[in-house]
Amino acid sequence: MSVPVVEFRNVNKTFGAHKAARNISFSIDNGEFFSILGPSGCGKTTTLRLLAGFEEPDVDGGEVRIHGEVVNQRRPYERKLAMVFQNYALFPHLSVEKNVAFGLERQKVPTGEIGDRVKAALDMVRLDPTTFGSRAPAALSGGQRQRVALARALVLRPTLLLLDEPLGALDLKLRKEMQFELKSLNRRLGITFVYVTHDQEEALTMSDRIAVMDNARVAQLGTPPEIYEQPRTAFVARFIGESNFLDGATAGVGDKGVTYALRPERLDLLAPDSAASGKTQLPAAVKAVVYRGEMLHVRVVLDDGTELVAASRNEGQLRSPVPWKEGARCLAAFSTDDLRRLEAEPA
Amino acid sequence: MNLRLAWLRWSGRRPAVRAWALMAPGAAWLLLFFLLPLLFMFGSSFMPSRLYGGVDIGFTVEHYKRFFDPLYLWILWRTVLYSLACTALCLLAGFPVAYVISRAGSWKNLLVFLVVLPFWTSFIVRTFAIMFLMRDTGVINTVLLAIGLIDEPLALMPSAMAVMVGLVSGFLPFMVLPIYSSLEKLDPSLLEAAEVLGARPAERFTKIILPLSMPGIVAGSLLVFIPALGSFVTADLLGGGKSDMMGNLVQRQFTTAGNWPFGSASSFVMMAMVLMAVFVYLQQRDRAQAMGA
Ligand SMILES: Nc1ncnc2c1ncn2[C@@H]1O[C@H](COP(=O)(O)OP(=O)(O)O)[C@@H](O)[C@H]1O
Numbered sequence: 001m002s003v004p005v006v007e008f009r010n011v012n013k014t015f016g017a018h019k020a021a022r023n024i025s026f027s028i029d030n031g032e033f034f035s036i037l038g039p040s041g042c043g044k045t046t047t048l049r050l051l052a053g054f055e056e057p058d059v060d061g062g063e064v065r066i067h068g069e070v071v072n073q074r075r076p077y078e079r080k081l082a083m084v085f086q087n088y089a090l091f092p093h094l095s096v097e098k099n100v101a102f103g104l105e106r107q108k109v110p111t112g113e114i115g116d117r118v119k120a121a122l123d124m125v126r127l128d129p130t131t132f133g134s135r136a137p138a139a140l141s142g143g144q145r146q147r148v149a150l151a152r153a154l155v156l157r158p159t160l161l162l163l164d165e166p167l168g169a170l171d172l173k174l175r176k177e178m179q180f181e182l183k184s185l186n187r188r189l190g191i192t193f194v195y196v197t198h199d200q201e202e203a204l205t206m207s208d209r210i211a212v213m214d215n216a217r218v219a220q221l222g223t224p225p226e227i228y229e230q231p232r233t234a235f236v237a238r239f240i241g242e243s244n245f246l247d248g249a250t251a252g253v254g255d256k257g258v259t260y261a262l263r264p265e266r267l268d269l270l271a272p273d274s275a276a277s278g279k280t281q282l283p284a285a286v287k288a289v290v291y292r293g294e295m296l297h298v299r300v301v302l303d304d305g306t307e308l309v310a311a312s313r314n315e316g317q318l319r320s321p322v323p324w325k326e327g328a329r330c331l332a333a334f335s336t337d338d339l340r341r342l343e344a345e346p347a
Numbered sequence: 348m349n350l351r352l353a354w355l356r357w358s359g360r361r362p363a364v365r366a367w368a369l370m371a372p373g374a375a376w377l378l379l380f381f382l383l384p385l386l387f388m389f390g391s392s393f394m395p396s397r398l399y400g401g402v403d404i405g406f407t408v409e410h411y412k413r414f415f416d417p418l419y420l421w422i423l424w425r426t427v428l429y430s431l432a433c434t435a436l437c438l439l440a441g442f443p444v445a446y447v448i449s450r451a452g453s454w455k456n457l458l459v460f461l462v463v464l465p466f467w468t469s470f471i472v473r474t475f476a477i478m479f480l481m482r483d484t485g486v487i488n489t490v491l492l493a494i495g496l497i498d499e500p501l502a503l504m505p506s507a508m509a510v511m512v513g514l515v516s517g518f519l520p521f522m523v524l525p526i527y528s529s530l531e532k533l534d535p536s537l538l539e540a541a542e543v544l545g546a547r548p549a550e551r552f553t554k555i556i557l558p559l560s561m562p563g564i565v566a567g568s569l570l571v572f573i574p575a576l577g578s579f580v581t582a583d584l585l586g587g588g589k590s591d592m593m594g595n596l597v598q599r600q601f602t603t604a605g606n607w608p609f610g611s612a613s614s615f616v617m618m619a620m621v622l623m624a625v626f627v628y629l630q631q632r633d634r635a636q637a638m639g640a
Pocket residue numbers: 015016018019020038039040041042043044045046047
């Protein structure tokens with residue numbers, strides 16, 4: 001087995017009394033598109049900065065390894081990685097070309113070669129060097145700045161690229177376009193991407209694997225299908241997609257006090273007099289009906305007060321009057337195979 | 348009331364009229380107390396002088412010619428030299444101070460307050476305070492004598508060094524504040540970006556911090572250099588007549604020497620120096636703006 005490009009072993013980081021990273025462990029393979037996903041303030045940026053070398057783990061706070069080597073004490077410029085900052089951090093006093101050339105100049109690359117590589121890097125991010133090369137960053141749009149920041153990082157031919165919410169400031173259309181481009185750069189150049197985002201859809205569509213962070217910990221590590229299909233905690237089930245939560249006793253599968261997750265699209269609503277199927281059927285009352293075009297969301301209340309949402313695709317059956325009315329009785333039906341037993345969340 | 352409304356309606360359609368109305372008090376003040384006396388001075392610098400500060404009708408360039416006497420050129424040279432040295436020392440001492448304050452987090456306001464604290468006393472009082480520190484019977488000599496480090500007082504003042512101490516301590520805040528304000532705006536993530544790209548501390552300073560704080564450095568240098576050129580209290584009190592600057596020359600011509608035309612001519616030579624400094628500043632600023640900074 002080859003050495004992972006990045007490895008965190010029980011990494012801890014404390015700011016004053018605030019724990020910003022607790023026992024973070026994961027390893028990232030060569031060429032992987034690895035996302036760190038979580039709500040604002042959960043410690044994503046801190047984790048990325050620990051990897052970049054701007055923060056050092058606490059004393060006895062674990063190890064950060066790059067290509068197998070412990071880098072806890074290494075300065076950022078000794079770690080041979082590139083980074084795209086959240087606000088791009090372009091040098092305002094330098095032209096686009098000079099920004100991209102900055103890293104090459106520090107490495108004392110010959111001038112002729114610098115020119116060629118800057119051009120190639122701008123081409124790679126689809127910015128025309130003749131049009132944009134001599135512009136100041138202030139004279140660029142958000143999307144163009146994003147591309148310059150990317151070119152500035154890629155021109156050094158890194159094996160590891162860190163990106164901190166790089167698309168956060170772009171509008172939706174541009175974001176989709178850049179998502180596609182980033183993914184294809186990852187594939188084409190074989191660069192390992194460590195990608196921080198708070199957007200679960202972005203993480204699901206782009207990543208090979210995702211580390212979902214909650215309250216300074218890694219709540220779950222896995223491929224997008226694993227994370228979506230097998231959420232380990234209620235936090236993960238709620239943060240990635242939508243989820244219903246049922247007590248084991250209510251669902252008739254286990255002990256009281258154990259919570260199970262059930263995706264809304266795995267919950268069916270049946271007429272109250274339906275015959276028994278192979279599924280669990282619980283009597284309920286319709287509380288609200290939300291027609292969303294492609295989807296219909298129906299919120300129901302079980303007799304013990306548990307609220308559930310059932311989502312069904314509009315495959316034509318919703319063309320005429322929507323089948324459910326507020327206050328109507330129904331049966332909430334699901335297969336016990338679709339229930340996911342959740343672990344208690346650490347305090 | 349109607350009059351007010353009518354004025355508002357009439358002037359509202361004529362923004363230029365309003366602008367002039369707003370500027371009028373200040374403009375009148377400057378015209379009366381700055382421009383007019385300046386014109387008188389300029390005129391008299393070309394007129395023959397009479398005893399006791401008087402002026403004769405006529406035209407002469409003798410005062411400007413007289414200025415080219417080595418004695419006065421030497422004073423001019425010393426003034427420029429002292430002012431440049433003072434500016435350089437203020438920059439060297441002030442930049443690190445400004446840098447530390449810009450990184451001081453919640454201490455910033457307190458530190459800025461401390462920097463401007465000297466302005467609460469007058470310049471002359473502060474210069475006298477330096478005298479108390481440096482003269483033969485001053486604090487420094489008394490302490491050094493008391494602990495036996497020296498047997499007789501050091502001749503700290505009057506001297507060129509004492510003048511420099513006075514100038515630097517007087518003008519240092521003018522250097523610190525503008526540099527601080529440009530460093531404050533410097534986004535720390537720029538330094539981190541430079542570091543990931545391979546810039547060592549020295550390169551981060553020369554490639555990022557220095558160019559981005561250049562507007563503050565230029566403004567601060569100007570704010571120190573110009574008043575240093577015109578200063579006379581410092582050289583008077585701490586230089587003891589051996590380190591005269593242009594300010595002392597001008598002041599003497601208008602008072603004891605009683606030669607107003609020559610004093611005026613000397614002033615205009617000095618003003619030419621200041622204008623040159625401003626010109627350099629403006630060019631520098633335009634270049635910086637062309638860079639899009
Ligand atoms: N340098 C620091 N000093 C003190 N607290 C910090 C520092 N950096 C981050 N934190 C705190 O650590 C927590 C995690 O921050 P961060 O990693 O930036 O979260 P995220 O990127 O997920 O939004 C936040 O509560 C933040 O206030």
